[in-house]
Amino acid sequence: MTATPGTPAKRSYPHPPSTVRIRGGSSALRDTLTLMTLPVLAALALPAAFAGGGTRRWFGGRAESQRAEAQAAKDAAAAAFYELDTAQRDLRISIETITAVDDSPAARRAATDFETLGRRIDEVSQRYIQAVDAHDLDRDDLEAAAASRARSELTSAKDELIRVRQDLDRFGGSLGPLLGKAETQLARLAPAVERARQALLGASNALDSVREKGLRADDLAGRLAALSPELTKLNQGAGQHGVQQTVERAERVQREAGAIRAEAERLPQKAAEIDHRLVSLRTRAQALTTRAGQVDPVLSELRRRFAAACWQDLQQVPEQAARDVRQAELKLREAQAARDAQHWPDATSLLSTVRALLNTTDEAVSAAGDRLTRLNAVQKDPQAEIERTRFAIRDAQRLAMSGRTTPDPRHARPLDDAVGRLERAIGTLEAGRHPDYWHFLSETEAVRQMAALVVARIREERGGPLSGGSRP
Incomplete structure (x- = not known):
């Protein structure tokens, strides 16, 4: 059979269905149509018979529409429930990361807040589960009112789940600094x-x-x-x-x-250094023994040429030097024993003690010779010491007057005192046959120190060194 363009082709049957023609008008035609339509109705009924294990009653369009809306609400609530559960699991990992690393008050507060959120999540999840369990949307006899009520409860459960999820997301966002610190750790x-x-x-x-x-x-x-x-x-x-x-x-x-x-x-380097120090300090102790023996002649000359005040404090130097050198030699032997036993800290400590003893002895022995040298110089030419001291005072006075018409009393007073002290020291040189040159030297040294303190104070007050003044 040829189909007309624009219309569907009619299905052809190799053997058209047979009909029973019964004479008698319209009733015979109805019987013939009934016999032809029975196979078609049977075919339409088969899917319904096998769907869901039984047949579903037909309640009309409104009931089915409500069922569909309720099912959609159920699906949306299930999705919200799944997303909330996933977010909670992810956030729990973050909280566990933070608490494993951080015990600060902020971390403990975050853990407590998460527990509070967890209780809210349990509550809304329970209401969601109850809503799902309360409504069987697959019932054949589901009424429109029941479907509508199910849709409303499931929608409400979904909204609660979404709100809690939003709170959970905000809380998670606030954990950024803590989580970053924990991940760094x-x-x-x-x-x-x-x-x-x-x-x-x-x-x-x-x-x-x-x-x-x-x-x-x-x-x-x-x-x-x-x-x-x-x-x-x-x-x-x-x-x-x-x-x-x-x-x-x-x-x-x-x-x-x-x-x-x-x-x-x-x-190894330390052992070599200790060996070197042992040799060096032993040599130095021997040299100081020799030098200490030269103190007595120096003291003898001091006694012969100068007043007692110039040398009395040096009387004990020879005896003290000999005692310190003997003590140093004893400690050197102990240090050698400690080094042989490889007790390195002990050896180092003992060598430090030896060095301190020899330094003290060296200063004392040198003091006697230096004393004689300085006393000889001032006895020969006291004016050099006087001029040196006056120069220091004048230099401080020029700095005190720099940029001023009158000096600051805080600076002028100590400088005036220094001038008086110098004059008194000069006066002691004219008293008696054997002036106390050591007292004179001590006084001039004290005056120069006083002038130096004034200079330092002025420079500090004016913000640093100033040009035009010499160092006192």
Whole structure:
């Protein structure tokens, strides 16, 4: 059969259905149509018979529309519930990250706020589940009113879920600084632990190298052994001891192990330095013994030529010098024994004591010779000392008057006192056959110091050094 353009082609049957023609008018035609339509109705009924295990009653368009809207509300609520649950799980990971690292009040407050939000989430989730359980949208006899009520309750549950989700998102956004800090700490954890382990290994290797050179380094070995419990805690991990504590422990172990390694690597050099100091201080002690023996002639000349006040404080120098040198030699022997036993801290401490004793002796022995030299100079030409002191006073006076018509009393008064003190010191040189030259030198030195203090005060008040003045 040919189809007319624009109209669908009629389906052809190889064997058209047979009809029973019954004479008798319209009733016979109805019977014929009934026989033809039975197979079509049966075919339409089959899908309904197998859908849902039974047949669904037909209640009309409004009931089905309400059912569809209720189902849509149920699907939307389910999606909101899933999104809220996912967001809560993600945020719980963030909270656990923060609390594992941070024990600050802000971190504890964040954990408490999350627990409060969790209780709200449980409440709205429970209402959602109750709404779902309360309405069977697949019932065949679901009425329009029941479907409408289900839609309303499910929509309300969805809205509550969305509101809580929004609160949860805002709370999560506020955790940014805390979470960033916690993630930074976590990022530091593994590298810090690894650096600590490498530092311990480096310290151990350095000690082995030192021992191969015949140096025991027992104190360094003891310090390294003391770090063993710390290494055990590092191996136990942050899960048992906390992230922050583990990072701090790793950094502390790294520092201590690094210090041990550095000292071990420097130990051969330290041993060589101690050997050199032993030789040097022993030589110096011998030289001071010789010099101390020269103090008595110096004192004899001082007694012969100058007043007692010029040398009385030096009377004990020879005896004290000899005693200090003997003490230094004793400490040197103890230092040598400590070095032979490789007790490096003891050897270093003893050598410091020897050096202090020899310094004191050197100063005392030198003081006698210096005293005689200065007394000889002032006895020969006291005017040089006087002019030197007057120059210091005049220099301070010029600075005090710089830019002023009258000096500041705070500066003028001590300078006037200095002038008077110098004049009195000069007067002592004219009293008697044996002037107290040492007192005179002490006074002129004190006057110059007084002038120097005034200069320093003026410069400080005026904001720094000024041109036009010489150093007193």
